[in-house]
Amino acid sequence: MKFVAFSYLAAVACALQVLPPVAWNASGLSGEGFDIRAVEKKIFITSSFATRRDDNGLTLIPPSAGELAETFRQDLQAVTNTSWVLHTVDAFPDTETGIFLDSVDVQQVNLTYENKEPTEEGYELVFSADRAYIRGSGARGMWWGTRTFLQQLLIHDLGIVPAGRTLDAPSSVTRGVLLDAGRKWYSPGFLKDLCTYASFFKLSEFHYHSSDNYPLNRGHNETWYEVYSQFSLRPESAKLQGLVQRSNETLSRAEFEDFQHHCAQRGVTVIPEIEAPGHSLSITKWKPELALEPKDLLNLTHPDTLPLIKSIWAEFLPWFQTKEVHIGADEYDSALADDYIDFVNEMAAFMNETAGKKVRIWGTYEPSNTRSISKNVMIQHWQYGQSDPVSLARDGYELINSEDWWAYMSLKNDHMPIVPAPYPPSFNNTRLLNFGGSDGRQWTPPLFNPYNLTNQPDPRRVQGAIIAAWNDNGPDATTQLEAYYALRDGIPTFASRVWAGNRGQELNISSLSESIRVLTANAVAQNLDRRLSGDVDRDGEVLVCWDAMNENDTTKVHLGYGSKGMNYSLELNVTGPFTLSSDDATLKLEFDGSLTFISDGWEYPLRSVSEADGFDPAYPGRIWVNETTSTHEPVTVPLGSLITIQTDAVGGSRVWIDGSFAGRFEVFVFGGKNTLFSWSQMVFVAPLEWVEGGIRHLRLRSYDEHDT
Secondary structure, three states: OOOOOHHHHHHHHHHOOOOOOOOOEOOOOOOOEEEOOOOOOEEEEEHHHHOOEOOOOOEOOOOEHHHHHHHHHHHHHHHHOOOOEEEEEOOOOOOOOEEEEEEOOOOOOOOEOOOOOEOOOOEEEEEOOOEEEEEEOOHHHHHHHHHHHHHHHHHOOOOEEEOEEEEEOOOOOEEEEEEEOOOOOOOHHHHHHHHHHHHHOOOOEEEEEOEEEOOOOOOOOOOHHHOOEEEOEOOOOHHHHHHOOOHHHOEOHHHHHHHHHHHHOOOOEEEEEEEEOOOOHHHHHHOHHHEOOOOOOEOOOOOOHHHHHHHHHHHHHHHOOEOEEEEEOOOOOHHHHHHHHHHHHHHHHHHHHHHOOEEEEEOOOOOOOOOOOOOOOEEEEOOOOOOOHHHHHHOOOOEEEOOHHHHEEEOOOOOOOOOOOOOOOOOOOHHHHOHHHOOOOOOOOOOOOOOOOOOOOOHHHEEEEEEEEEOOOOOOOOOHHHHHHHHHOHHHHHHHHHHHOOOOOOOOHHHHHHHHHHHHHOOOOOOOOOOOOOOOOOOOOEEEEEEOOOOOOOOOEEOOOOEEOOOEEEEEEEEEEEEEEOOOOEEEEOOOOEEEEEEOOEEEEEEOOOOOOOOOOOOOOEEEOOOOOOOOOEOEOOOOEEEEEEEEOOOEEEEEEOOEEEEEEEEEEOOHHHOOOEEEEOOOOEEOOEEEEEEEEEEEEEOOHHHO
């Protein structure tokens, strides 16, 4: 079922672009074009290709082309709201219309990465009058071709796609997104949905940052062992249970295997990371005798440290269905560079000997004159001052570009006053589209240095790039869905540039915003936007209307709408305490008049703020402590009242009681190095699965925040 009004799309289709963009060639093709409505609802795949599994990807569980074709069939049914049948055939029938999947003729077509290495991720897509051909250089190539196919349908209003042909392949093998699950819990369902979303725009990796801790230089840090830390994988060994602080916020082996399998079935490999010897508070809380100062650093000279880290990896290596893993190795004490380098090299050898896996680490300043990191270790650069990508490339290292100036987000709030790069709360597309402040210069994977555009590493050493969403502000600063909101527009933009590199199509800036809006709203097989069926986001439209059976009825009622995401206005006529709930959030009014949203176990009471506060365009949603008239005190709500909640990205979830502004739901955020304290907006979905208690009437509308 589609959510964007396609009559509107028809008017703008000529201006829209698929993401990543492709070059179309209509030469030699006749006819008006391919009409999805007119062809037989059949997908054909050759039997010789259906059994093919890629050899050169990172996953150890590569799906066959036939499995990917079945996933495509399901996606196509959802997009067209029509039943399709997949046929495996020895040869394509001459008289049938529909969609035809096969391998590309490698004798006729040479598909490579930008470094000239052959790729299994390239494809040929042909639209003719009554047939569409998708041919891949591998199973994944065919899969990426189906993403372009679906996007073409969407931007052409599920109507006629002009006849044409494209040959397309990624510039880089590494095209990824990192999610920080070491400082915020994410459910298996959310992880799989985010992977599905990333796949729609041809990202190839999901970097799962599984362990970390809240920064020790922030917050209430007098007692280091009470600072939030997370090890998000649940070990099966009884000897490792000390790693786990909240078992309900961990993934079991079955859940992690399912996550990996789900991603692999959409062309994406999960790259797991377990952090050490820094960012290791989950370990040092359990084994304080292994800690240095600060307490999240492991003492690598202690005889028990290395055996413990190896035992942790030995537990989880059988879980990890990938040829490469990430051991962290981030921000360790540079005075201990020799110990650090020995640790990295020992772990790299251990991974190779134990499981045949290659190791990635974060670029870290390690000024040793006697040792060097093995050239078999891939280095993920993230900040100048920590590593120099030019020198690393010159020394023969393979690199991944995660330069924080363009690639990093600090979910909810930036790092003010930490420099050099105050990370934005949402991905900053401008830094990709005008790299280094150069107007119109679109970023490519070999571009690391935004300050000196001529000082870049050898592109032949660059494997690709990964963007990163970090939870440095802690587990309560965001909901799970707010991580998606921060990434939503950035993923298609980044995916387009990391796919295109220096040889592919640049983004058409004039239609980029509208193309993102249309394609994100219709990205298949997930509903991270939490749209309701038939929700077309027209301002003021009533989406849900519910009335209690009688004035005294307080029984629990199943509404069945799930959740409604941005933007919405929720009106509640209440006569007493109530609970509205869904899998995403709970809204409760208590007998004492406290109105509270609950998400991931964290409680957020309605607090008093000035109606004009929180709209500084430089710091959206942020209210600085002691610089406003907002008191941030909890608000008492009359048990008999009209409650109106309006929610959008900047305003957050704001509340009016009987027509008068009352405040918003918010979170206190410690600034970088415990300076510049502020309160920030919380963006909650409207929970609409269950209602219980004193709600008499419920109305849900969509609205445009620019009109409020």
